[in-house]
Amino acid sequence: MKKTKTFYDKAIALAAAGSELYDRGWVPATSGNFSLRLDDELALLTASGKHKGRLAPTDFIAVDFDGRPVTDGKPSAETLLHTQLYKRFPTVGAVLHCHSTNATLLSRLLADSGAIQLTDYELLKAFDGIDTHAGSVAIPIFDNTQDIAALANEVDQYLLEHPECPGYLIRGHGLYCWGQCLDTCMRNLEALEFMLHCELEMHRLTR
Template sequence: MSLATAAIIAAGRRMDRHGWVPATAGNLSVRLSPGLIAITRSGGHKGLLEPEDVIQVDLDGAPQRQGDRPSAETGLHCGIYRHFPEAGAVLHGHSVAVTVLSRLGGDAIRLSGYELLKAFPGLPTHDATITLPVFDNDQDIPRLQAAVGERWRQAEAVVPGYLIRGHGIYVWGADMPAALMRLEALEFMLACEMEQRRIA
């Protein structure tokens, strides 16, 4: 089993323990080379991954072995890797907090004053704010990726994560540990936001 496959399997189990990838939700990937990524096969439970559940695709999402079927959202992983050469791993999950908060309207969620903001580039202190983009869900993945890419081009600073309304979260990092750290930080802050709104 390759190191990339082992990292994806371990990340899937960790995300499953937190309830971030229920049923067949979510997908995970690792960059193998400038033009090749390892990604979870479509339809499997991410907490029960086996080596054969991880396949290889190019940056256009084309599987490298006949018969392999990548996730329908592979194009969103590829979009991240194409746009950010430093990205080494991408995680997509479907937590309760992400799903609920993304359905409340607006094209972004602002997170301010959290200690865990320090998990993001250029933020050495909690005394900061990030704007986490929220995109409308779209089954046309190229069109959704075009909307995401346009927001990246317009942004002065890109937060390494975004939400899809009523659907899930995408987070990336230089490697799997960095991506997991950012996912965990965002999930914690979003859970806090949801709780705060519930008791307000």
């Protein structure tokens, strides 16, 4: 595929987001990966092994929803975790995956419970479709694996049954979240990170 102006515009937007996320300490040491939907069949994704705080527009590749690259470059090892979301939800336009301290620690601490319940937080209203703090949102925790295809299937099964889920954790690894566009996805990510931070502090204070 020839890289279009849309491709480069989206690459520049994701690079700016990457710089912001790196400054927050959420994508250390080339970790994390980001993507945006290009159309009904393709997504733009960070190439493997790039520093996420210093991304150039050439550090992105286009992949189809089965994870196959259609431009030059090596796709991220976790490509299928992005394309699974574009396939499952036609409304998803952006996916961000970070390795923050909060996500890494909480996913280890609470792995046995299978999920983190975010309950009675005002910031739950950041998620589309939620207009009250009174309620609970489950963030599932999946076991880490290098078999990304198997993990993508496991996530897909969960989301088939829980389409309202705003994000998930992988144990000892990090957080995936998504949104209709990059701005929505950044808002969801910030809200999730804030509430994960609160949960971690609560754990520390009440243990």
